[in-house]
Amino acid sequence: MLKDFLEGKPLRHPLHPMLVHFPIGLFLLSLLLDLASLAFPSVPDLVRDSFYAMLLGVITALIAAVPGFVDYTDIRSDHPAKPTATAHLTLNLIVVALYGINLGVRSSSLVDPKIQTAPLILSLVGVALLSVSGYLGGRLVYDDGISVGRHKRRTPTPESTLHLSATNVANDGDLAFVPIPEADRLGERETLRVEIDGQVITIAKIDKNFYAFQEFCTHRYGPLSEGGFQGFDVQCPWHNSCFDVRTGKVTQGPAKVDLKSFKVETRDGKICVCVQRGTGEST
Known part of the structure; x- marks a missing residue:
């Protein structure tokens, strides 16, 4: 069953926590490459590399969002952590949208030796929001136990x-x-x-x-x-x-x-x- 797969039951491990590391790492890498282009403008292709790291980050974020949404729908409607999960979900959607806009803004300046101000600001805001969302995700797991052990269960909760x-x-x-x-x-x-x-x-x-x-x-x-x-x-x-x-x-x-x-x-x-x-x- 597709839902069982997205919850990680065949792997005996939830999928969403496994996948979120990829977009987080790629978005951070993109920001580091932006900053490197400012510090070392003579190094070629840093702005271009940042663009493609960001693009891969958006793609992997969308992939990670699918099992994440399945996990979200499995949270009891009266669970005290539901508002936190909703905030986590909303922030993630905002982050992906922000990076999508960022890709469009910087797509015309890939050959520049330095990153421009507007996309750099968007990246900084994106990482800041991503950090808040990551904190909320940690609270869901470590404070509220959301999705902990659910991959072991074969019947609905x-x-x-x-x-x-x-x-x-x-x-x-x-x-x-x-x-x-x-x-x-x-x-x-x-x-x-x-x-x-x-x-x-x-x-x-x-x-x-x-x-x-x-x-x-x-x-x-x-x-x-x-x-x-x-x-x-x-x-x-x-x-x-x-x-x-x-x-x-x-x-x-x-x-x-x-x-x-x-x-x-x-x-x-x-x-x-x-x-x-x-x-x-x-x-």
């Missing part, structure tokens, strides 16, 4: 979080049975991300059975709804901790603390998660 409440649902004493509206649509080894009165829970379907457990890994809080499955183990996409979805027990470190697990029952034809009323805690 949740598009958003379902917000539910244990109020006014069937109960048994202090226990509430909260219906999960979209659970019956899950395919094998697919997940839902739900929030019940403040408790974020992953619903997973494995071997035609449903399991519920806390969303965040007990090691560094990686999103388990985006993890992969090995048998009945869910693997955190960040640091590969594994937990048995049936019991919440740690089966592979670095995590040392078990997950909270939640009982799943079918009531009146609806798949329900059992939580303590008013607390969202497991039963």
Whole structure:
């Protein structure tokens, strides 16, 4: 599948971070050649070489943008990093457009011994914006874990979080049975991300059975709804901790603390998660 390839799943490594180094390096090389033409005007073809480095930078940037956009569309709509990702995407588009304009401006002066002022300014602005965009890209990976480990997963990740409440649902004493509206649509080894009165829970379907457990890994809080499955183990996409979805027990470190697990029952034809009323805690 094309999307799987663009997410780097056949390579077991995301594509976008691999490809972005090429345009970054080429744009920086172009600027260095511009500056070299000012310092060493007697050296031939520096302006021309800068032009072609920039042209290759634009081409490779457009190539890198394709898997980058696929990664962007996979970010949950309610993820707190979505605005950062949007800013990163927007800045990258501006940078590519700016370098496209730059190519047009300098195309008529390739034989000049020194770079002209206008294209040099455009290059400086382009590198400055590229630096900001790169910083935002780093934040997405290192602070928010965006796309980390997703290349290992074979099924779609949740598009958003379902917000539910244990109020006014069937109960048994202090226990509430909260219906999960979209659970019956899950395919094998697919997940839902739900929030019940403040408790974020992953619903997973494995071997035609449903399991519920806390969303965040007990090691560094990686999103388990985006993890992969090995048998009945869910693997955190960040640091590969594994937990048995049936019991919440740690089966592979670095995590040392078990997950909270939640009982799943079918009531009146609806798949329900059992939580303590008013607390969202497991039963």
